[in-house]
Amino acid sequence: MKVTIAGAGRLGTQIAQVLAAAHNDVTLVDSDEDRVAELEGHLPLRMVAGDASDPSLLEQAGVLTCDLVIATTGSDEENLVISLLAKRQFAVPRVAARVNDAENAWLFDQRWGVDVAVPAATPLISLIEEATGATDTVALLRLSKAGVEVIETAITHESRAVGRTLGEIALPAGTVVATVIRDGQPTVPGPEMRLKPGDELLLVSHAATEQEIHAAFQ
Structure with missing residues (x-):
């Protein structure tokens, strides 16, 4: 599975690490060049520095051939824009987005290109299960292909x-x-x-x- 994750904060980095460890092709994007430099070489995945809400940057990150995009930035506005671009402009089959502010949850639906909206408090493994569509036992992610x-x-x-x-x-x-x-x-x-x-x-x-x-x- 080819995955692009926007946001290299704690959550995005954890998701990227889990999916990469299971032999998925993962690209992690963040606008903070220092953060990208800090993580580069320490994770078994591709790092890209730049604004994931910029279509040209998303294309550079390889989103045209992605199976899944996950928007995990700390900004609901950015996550919605990234989701909309991924779904409408690049026709990504599955798009998941983190909802930071519960009051904005109503926005995270198909109108904005979001297939899976995940509240910020969702446990890591549950979030990955929801995002990838791989559901199994609680607190356990099975990736059958891997x-x-x-x-x-x-x-x-x-x-x-x-x-x-x-x-x-x-x-x-x-x-x-x-x-x-x-x-x-x-x-x-x-x-x-x-x-x-x-x-x-x-x-x-x-x-x-x-x-x-x-x-x-x-």
């Missing part, structure tokens, strides 16, 4: 994994930690990374269940 499952777990003060390195944690067979998100920043971790409360982990597995993953960390 043959993998992406599972999210968070480290709290009560988690038994606190203070331990990833190398010290026995993971189910066929499971890898795709990224650790700490203070809003995604990191491709090594076995020496020591887990802290507040860390969010995204794991890719060919066989493990959500319960097995949580048991390893909680």
Whole structure:
């Protein structure tokens, strides 16, 4: 699946990381050149600097051949413009947009090119399920073409994994930690990374269940 994501904030970056880890072709667009430079080379995807509400920039990002566009900027106005352009000008099959202000939710419909409107408080995995049209069990994203499952777990003060390195944690067979998100920043971790409360982990597995993953960390 080819995906363009507008907005490299915490949410957009997390979605991009999950979809890229599942072997999708992902392009992440942000108008902040410093943010793009910060993420470039640290994520397995393409970064593009520029305003995603500019049709020429969207075309440069490859939206003409996209299967999915996700607008996750912090501005409802920008998300609507991006959605409208994606659907009306570039005929993207599926468009999802984040609703930052609940009072604007009524605008996020087919008139603005939005197939899926997602409230800001929606959990990450649920948002991805809604956006991609891949629905399965709660808190679990299955991407059948990739043959993998992406599972999210968070480290709290009560988690038994606190203070331990990833190398010290026995993971189910066929499971890898795709990224650790700490203070809003995604990191491709090594076995020496020591887990802290507040860390969010995204794991890719060919066989493990959500319960097995949580048991390893909680």
